[in-house]
Amino acid sequence: MGYGKLEPSDPGGSSSMDLSHQSEHATSSGNRSKKKLLVVLSVVSIVLITASAVSAVFLIGVRTRASGQSGHPGLAHKPTQAISRACSKTRFPSLCVNSLVDFPGALTATEEDLVHISFNMTLQRLSKALYASSGISYLAMDPLSRSAYDGCLELLDDSIDALSRSLTSVAPSVAGGSAKPISGASSQDVVTWLSAALTNQDTCGEGFDGVAGGSVKSHMAESLRDLSELLSNCLSIFSGSVTDDFSGVPIQNRRRLMQEDDISGDFPRWLGRKERRLLALPVSAIQADIVVSKDGNGSNGREYKTIAEAIKKVPEHSTRRIVIYVKAGRYEENNLKVGRKKTNVMFIGDGAGKTVISGGKSVSDKLTTFHTASFAATGAGFIARDITFTNWAGPGRHQAVALRIGADHAVVYRCQAIGYQDTLYVHSNRQFFRECEIYGTVDFIFGNAAVVFQNCSIYARKPMPQQKNTITAQNRKDPNQNTGISIHACRILATSDLQASKGSFPTYLGRPWKLYSRVVYLMSYMGDHIHPRGWLEWNATFALDSLYYGEYMNSGPGGAVGQRVKWPGYRVITSTVEASKFTVAQFIYGSSWLPSTGVAFLAGLSV
DSSP states (O other): OOSSOOOSSOGGGOOOOOGGGHHHHHHHTHHHHHHHHHHHHHHHHHHHHHHHHHHHHHHHHHHHHTTTOOOOTTOTTSOOHHHHHHHHTSSOHHHHHHHHTTSTTGGGOOTTHHHHHHHHHHHHHHHHHHHHHHTTTTSOOOHHHHHHHHHHHHHHHHHHHHHHHHHHHHOOOTTTOOOSOOTTOOHHHHHHHHHHHHHHHHHHHHTTTTSOOSHHHHHHHHHHTTHHHHHHHHHHHHHOOOOSTTTTOOOOTTSOOOOGGGEETTEETTSOHHHHHHHHSOGGGOOOSEEEOTTOOOTTSSEESSHHHHHHHSOTTOSSOEEEEEOSEEEEOTTEEEOTTSOSEEEEESOTTTEEEEEOOOGGGSOOGGGGOSEEEOSTTOEEESOEEEEOSOGGGOOOOSEEEOOTTEEEESOEEEOSTTOEEEOSSEEEEESOEEEESEEEEEESOEEEEESOEEEEOOOOTTOOEEEEEEOOOSTTOOOEEEEESOEEEEOHHHHTTGGGSOEEEEOOSSTTOEEEEESOEEOTTBOTTOOOOSSTTTTTTTOEEEEESOBSGGGOOTTOOOOTTEEEOOOHHHHHTTSIIIIIOOTTTTGGGTOOOOSSSOO
């Protein structure tokens, strides 16, 4: 489970190098790598210029506030009180101090100024890492190394974008020196983007876990060195110290919380008419921008036979909703992706089970888990409605993702995700699933997004002999990340084949992939296939005192908590205040993004 990560009880993620394919890969990717390198160099140059420009404006303010403190001989390697205070909040204080003391402006900066400086310094380090990494694209690589390497380039690029937006948002004004976000972004936006960037770096590094040693792996390890720690420090400095049990849980009283009288039928009263219609109308009444059908010929510029062709036609950085209607049929196009630059894209099908997007890639094909997804989306504002996403690789081929989402403000509505191990990869950013069906066996909802599942049916399937089913594997690594899996008002069920043999295959609510794993089940029905202990260890005592697993007012035979685990990090939630922190209103409801999609939802614990 994960990106290239080895299971403690399942060796399916491991793979040795396949040297017989090195020459083939080196030749076929040569021209492509050169083009990719030119693009990367351009991107990195733009980022560095932009960061320098923002920093130049910022430094004018720092120097003005410094009242002539222009020279500090002997202080080049000695932290100021502001640096010491800022770095004391971080998880890696020595790295924090060492990375800041020699950065321009740091020795005359206030503690508030250091928020911006830490972002700028880390952004430049990310850009240099991408530049250095792209320089080895010509090297011969076995298939798994190539998969891990290509994933790292994509994830580094995504992290640069996330940190660039964060940098712009927290750049202090020259006069005020405020570290509060600007440019319309909220504090929670910045925490989300930093959390996603940190997740990206973990995913990148994990991609090489199953790769044997070699020059590519060692070069990437050097390029990536300290990046996760630097991003963690940015997150700590921005968030400040958090001492309670809910570190990283966004509780923003400034938000306008949706009350019961804000609901009109299935949608909020204050939702725009166009958005209401888009989700409420039958498919036949929607005017799509692009149509995909088995008999499409593209003659009119908007109908295509493949989804890949349709995605290519989507404009980059669109500020308006681009609707792609995929007619009924089974579309076997492995590794489809709506990339980061394809924003505000909506896929509409003819219904789950009718419009099916299918793939069969798995880690057995010498791919990282990240690259096994039948369909992936990272462009902000992604919406999917009435579609089945499936990976048919089967349980014997181990990690095989049906749907991967790393898009911020993503909504998946009335869809199915069907697979076995690692079915649904909720990778990063803010996500909402409503009225969906998810099928799987081992860790079949996993990742590090801030995600709420509401009114969904979650089905455990019959696994392979000797396997145990685990519904979730959440990989929150840093206590300041605002991430976790919230399963609210759902049905936790067993498929018929599992139900017939549930005594031989225990099913657990989750197990902790990373140290600060966080999952809650709220007001959901649980079938009798759920083991009385509820939760499963990942590896001995790992994370049992630092995770946060909670259950609140669940029902059904599997919802009884009398025999649950006694881990320090597990709790039966009895407070509505505590439970409410994991609802749509408080966990992912930022900047009114979810109401604008038109998808019905509960803002609080109940209607």
